[in-house]
């Protein structure tokens with residue numbers, strides 16, 4: 001496996017810092033463009049897609065689009081990005097902010113729910129718009145932290161020695177330029193209480209070219225261990241470029257974990273999830289969490305009853321070593337940690 005990684009790393013030495021940003025610029029598509037590229041008949045999909053697009057625009061970078069099977073409306077990656085008619089129909093119990101994220105904001109950009117970890121919203125932007133995301137109601141377009149606010153956050157962390165891990169999140173933190181990420185890492189490096197810096201990101205999956213030499217150089221700032229939690233829901237999201245990006249991160253000493261969301265019609269069976277864990281492991285990524293779907297308004301068509309989620313999770317555990325079985329969890333507002341459903 002090491003040799004395969006080494007070969008993969010050589011291929012990419014020529015990457016440029018602007019390459020991924022160019023890919024990003026072409027991520028916004030019209031509904032017509034999307035349907036055409038995917039060989040889907042407009043007559044059947046256009047109306048739902050157009051309505052959904054108005055609520056939460058289509059956004060899908062080319063490297064991700066390329067992994068979608070043409071002409072297959074049931075493709076598990078397609079379902080994550082194509083707006084459908086269901087989105088514009090409301091459903092009781094499905095709300096805009098199921099995690100009550102804003103109740104726990106310790107001032108702009110800082111979310112503190114758990115004792116030892118604090119989360120910083122580095123940027124509100126994402127490279128992809130996932131249809132099931134609660135962010136669909138909070139695109140946070142204008143969320144930008146001033147240098148003064150960044151300093152305030154660092155001061156708040158300095159005064160909370162019980163926090164030993166900082167999570168850089170968003171949106172997607174890797175949407176921020178390396179200069180800004182470097183600034184955060186340099187500041188965090190001044191805090192001896194911070195032992196780990198974690199990134200919650202989908203960018204290495206949706207635009208693997210984001211993992212440039214310059215980004216990898218950031219991983220050695222400070223003494224803290226770097227952890228990256230990726231977000232992959234299905235094996236078909238892992239192609240050679242993703243494996244390459246993972247290999248480069250591993251070589252830079254980053255621990256790679258994955259969280260998935262359990263989604264009806266995407267990954268709601270034991271076989272799909274077992275294969276995902278196996279493929280993640282082969283790419284050097286360890287399964288971490290499987291999130292029970294949150295009742296996000298406009299995404300009820302992805303919902304699965306808890307009982308079914310628990311059943312699937314038990315079947316997955318029966319097929320895998322413990323270290324490859326992700327924990328089925330839900331975020332319960334006010335709880336002191338993620339709440340396991342399958343204990």
Ligand SMILES: *Cc1c(COP(=O)(O)O)cnc(C)c1O
Pocket residue numbers: 111112113114117118119167337338
């Ligand atoms: C999920 C989450 C974390 C991290 O939880 P872990 O169980 O450590 O992965 C931290 N802060 C917030 C606000 C979260 O939502």
Ligand code: SF4
Pocket residue numbers: 126127128129130133134135170171172202231
């Ligand atoms: S926050 Fe994550 S799940 Fe939500 S749209 Fe962005 S990348 Fe997708």
